[in-house]
Amino acid sequence: MARIKLGMVGGGNDAFIGGVHRIASRIDDRFELVAGALSSTPEKSRASGEALGLPRIYDDFKHMAIREARLKNGIDAVAIVTPNNMHYPAAREFLKRGIHVICDKPLTSTLADAKKLVKAAEASSALFVLTHNYTGYPMVRQAREMVASGAIGKVRVVQVEYPQDWLSVEQDFKQAEWRTDPARSGVGGSTGDIGTHAHNLARFITGLEVESLAADLEAFVPGRRVDDNGHVLLRFHGGAKGMLWCSQVAPGNENALRIRIYGETGGLEWAQEDPNYLWHSPFGEPKRLITRNGAGAGDAAARVSRIPPGHPEGYLEGFATIYTEAANAIEAHKAGETPDPDILYPTIQDGLRGVEFIDACVRSSARNAAWVKL
Amino acid sequence: MARIKLGMVGGGNDAFIGGVHRIASRIDDRFELVAGALSSTPEKSRASGEALGLPRIYDDFKHMAIREARLKNGIDAVAIVTPNNMHYPAAREFLKRGIHVICDKPLTSTLADAKKLVKAAEASSALFVLTHNYTGYPMVRQAREMVASGAIGKVRVVQVEYPQDWLSVEQDFKQAEWRTDPARSGVGGSTGDIGTHAHNLARFITGLEVESLAADLEAFVPGRRVDDNGHVLLRFHGGAKGMLWCSQVAPGNENALRIRIYGETGGLEWAQEDPNYLWHSPFGEPKRLITRNGAGAGDAAARVSRIPPGHPEGYLEGFATIYTEAANAIEAHKAGETPDPDILYPTIQDGLRGVEFIDACVRSSARNAAWVKL
Amino acid sequence: MARIKLGMVGGGNDAFIGGVHRIASRIDDRFELVAGALSSTPEKSRASGEALGLPRIYDDFKHMAIREARLKNGIDAVAIVTPNNMHYPAAREFLKRGIHVICDKPLTSTLADAKKLVKAAEASSALFVLTHNYTGYPMVRQAREMVASGAIGKVRVVQVEYPQDWLSVEQDFKQAEWRTDPARSGVGGSTGDIGTHAHNLARFITGLEVESLAADLEAFVPGRRVDDNGHVLLRFHGGAKGMLWCSQVAPGNENALRIRIYGETGGLEWAQEDPNYLWHSPFGEPKRLITRNGAGAGDAAARVSRIPPGHPEGYLEGFATIYTEAANAIEAHKAGETPDPDILYPTIQDGLRGVEFIDACVRSSARNAAWVKL
């Protein structure tokens, strides 16, 4: 099976997430990176592209989209890994030319852009994949499968949190700089950058949508223009309730995404920093530690796991699963087939939900944490 | 030094907390239990008293108070371990006769009773000690000392939670029965029984008072008349913000009181089920695991710790510390001395704050989680 | 039921273990400390006895034994908490006068003394209880019950270890001083002080006896006269094999007794510093975390547990269980009844096994870790 030809927008030399996407695209050997417009200036774009040995280097994404669409062996898909505000303009160019888009989260920096991008995707024959990468972890799939199968009964309570500490003080390096600039990141700071991951994870595992929320956001670091801590009450359709906490000012937390879900008959707990474990607590029985590919783990996890239990898979493998699911879907699309129903990846609708979540948090907080419907 | 003579109200045969108080009172050998009215009926009271070999057994607390006050070697102090609604009527009888009161939490079942009890205590020469026992753990003292000393800088975020699972289904044994009866427990269910512990722990460690809160309470188990899950947003005086979660329907959580505090320069984490550990995360340095009586632990913890590091102290020792602090205060009181300023125990004012917290949660929740000032 | 009258030999002001025994004897309210010869000099003995408010204070244990045996309400039992070399001479005096002995471990400082003490106990009507306190932990009882019931199948491998770090450097305070003096501690250093605990724990849980061992002992700290690290290979009767590691020079280990047992169909793991948990790994199923008094814990643990799951019991409660079992046995003895078969405490035979273990380790190590039969 030939590799899918991939281009990349953003992800130049000093970017974090571009390198992650490139590794993720290689792990399962389904993609081949052949073109890029890796930076916002032609010079940097060229330098970064040459450093990677890219066959085709472009000054900007628009020229790349136009040219690649015309090439006989042009790219099948593009990875968009720019700051948030460029997701919409970049994605639009590829979608309208039938090139599949694999886009970093959050979907866009504004709700208006998100809605326009949904329309652009609907109008396109191409697929749109959003890299809410944490849904690629095998034990997250395991949790989702267990909730769906009734292993913990009807969900009552969802506690999800995503604390970090890197913005506890003012930071001026590139990753921090654009993420705290509302013009590029959007109105949400921690809510946009990591709160959306928490929100999406809760939706993905439980299968429940947030009906309304009440958010108390804060920018603790003096001078910061976006929230760096978010406290959010959640009410889900169907009666479950929850709390979401995101923070970038919580010293001792590196990337501590964690979810706990309690149903009528049991509980589940998963933590991103120790991703090969899933705790299952059937009420009235001892807790069980289910491990990736270990005894007690099911098909949904095995399907996206590469190596035996006890050989930890990590962040890059979880991210790679999103790419591999994208490859599965792209191959089915190419072949004109209905994709295997087991294929799971975050869609543009998930992306829209995420931007709506940010928007609702900001609006709620502006109204003193009043309830806002989603 | 002669042992302090102790009486007990409540805590008959099938009660949980009465036995805990008795062990706690013995551990450091400062008390001697000599009298009791251990149950709500004379027969049970007598049977329970005899089973314990109590020298003086009473049919009810009122007779006990009257009689003991008149005895030459009557009790110095009384432990009140009844259901919540009896705290006020019982405590009142002893306070007005100058007998020190050690009372279980929450202070009372209603805010009106709490206020009356504060007045009764103010009018009495006797001391009043509330058994918010978790403040007796050495590493809780350590955390408090570290916050006070500036080890984590100005506090920004407080995440406190107290999940349990025992009420995930309808239960009809005695402990469950009165705790879910608003007439005896008060208007709060999980908020009153365990939420108050979480609230008090946050206050104790940070030294901050809650300025206002927004609470979304729920009774998930059909037919339950009080909340069994509480989601609460907190705003503290001085600008810190927090979340408090209490639940009795979270399978896999036995008694999982846990607090995380984040300041401008560091973080602290403590969990009741593993109480001999305190995580300290100075921003920009590796996390440190401070252990009870181990390297890095300070005077405040050592003062209330009995054995070397690595020899775990537990719940009963933490509880015993409250008794021992009470003994320290009672001895100073007897001697007419100013008590050592290191002596720390939860006071009736802490109890009032707790009942105000319950009341505020219930009022906020009734108004759709509107902010309520404390 | 009247409290058992207890005396104490050793355990003066600056001793660690004497205070532990006193608290342990009080927790379940079965003993009353009424007499003591708490130190090796009459002056210190008196000062320590007065500080504790002891009714009867003696200059030395011999006078105490003689006098108490004659008193109408003399002590029923004595706790011996001296340095090891005094266990035998002290215990002998009480045993020969029919006073029950509760003695700290190891049994004696020499194998010759151990054998004489066994004879003295056999010749006495009194009971002899050795405080291998770790057998009092509920989850140790749980592990023992599970092995006996076949929950892990026939035992194949036993990994037991007891590392500490307090002797990583030369220490000159009292606890360190006598423990590193072969005249008082015996020929074993770490092997005697903590290795015997590890050895006894393995025997207690598995029900297996060590058939032979090969030991490589070392004194790492310059000038130390007894081992501070012991590496021991074990072969059990019946074919199981094991390793035992004891160390007092392992920085970061406070009191890290830990045992792992693997049978044909499952495994068990328990760690003293987190004593309320027992891991059970049935082969081919997810690991289970059994908690004290929690779901999955059985009768043997419940019998020696005081409070609900999630309320951690610690070292002192485990130690108290040895005292309470002693009380149970003493009461049966008084009443002339066969003791309840559920009553479990370490006996003088266990003590002899322990001293034989030390002796075998030292002999094996002297012969370059040759195999020595026990």
Add this chain to the structure above:
Amino acid sequence: MARIKLGMVGGGNDAFIGGVHRIASRIDDRFELVAGALSSTPEKSRASGEALGLPRIYDDFKHMAIREARLKNGIDAVAIVTPNNMHYPAAREFLKRGIHVICDKPLTSTLADAKKLVKAAEASSALFVLTHNYTGYPMVRQAREMVASGAIGKVRVVQVEYPQDWLSVEQDFKQAEWRTDPARSGVGGSTGDIGTHAHNLARFITGLEVESLAADLEAFVPGRRVDDNGHVLLRFHGGAKGMLWCSQVAPGNENALRIRIYGETGGLEWAQEDPNYLWHSPFGEPKRLITRNGAGAGDAAARVSRIPPGHPEGYLEGFATIYTEAANAIEAHKAGETPDPDILYPTIQDGLRGVEFIDACVRSSARNAAWVKL
């Protein structure tokens, strides 16, 4: 920089480790797999090669070596991932033609083969890299750097273990079958398959060589022809002592390689299943949890780490580091440069040490765990 052209011997469809090598070779994009003789029969070799879309597929490794050496753009390096007994014959063919060899561990199935292979490597201009992959983990590098820098003082005690449980019962699938066949795996069972990893890890981190060992090996599962459990006492040059435990019959252990190292002034602990953490215990200070790329981690770890702290790297990334170090060395070799001294990979000498370790264990055990010099 052009990718290094890689061939593969072994690693056909149903092999575990072949797939691991392929992913590992891709992660950092330094290799391109272009040729293979993936199985022991031409048919399977062809089928497996076609499934992978390999440009050049060979019936056997000898033809591959001959042909590739002659090709203008033939492979630069070959990965050998066969059962152990084929390592020597395969590696020899490539070494003698100047093709670099990346070989799975243990080096060979016999000591005689190991010695011959060392000679073959010495006679060759090509490099030889052994995939003791655990040395590729960033926190293993961190530990090594810390020991070398004196962070824990002179090493006294090394406790290393590698338990698994998958062979607790008789297994007949392919992975189990050849690993328990002495003709293919060599005389060591668990000692060869995983004990060598433990042995190498201890050497790598401490920089110490084992001077002698005493081993008690056992085959617990009836009918098993090689050891499935090994208990080994270690004495290192310079006076440190240690224990090594390897087991494939320890239920509840998936792949639980773990090492603890204690020096005069501190301790270190690392566990493969949670590889992003390293515990450092300076004597007399609180334990510190050093995280990959987190505060406190140094250059040696950062050099082989790809993503920020809190984003866990796993087994495949650690394995990839061996490949990347091989690539670094191969590029330097190509360029005729002295390789950067920071480049670290397990060499053929490490492999020889490993086979000597297996041999010594088996000989010692046959002599009732007598000491054997290495």
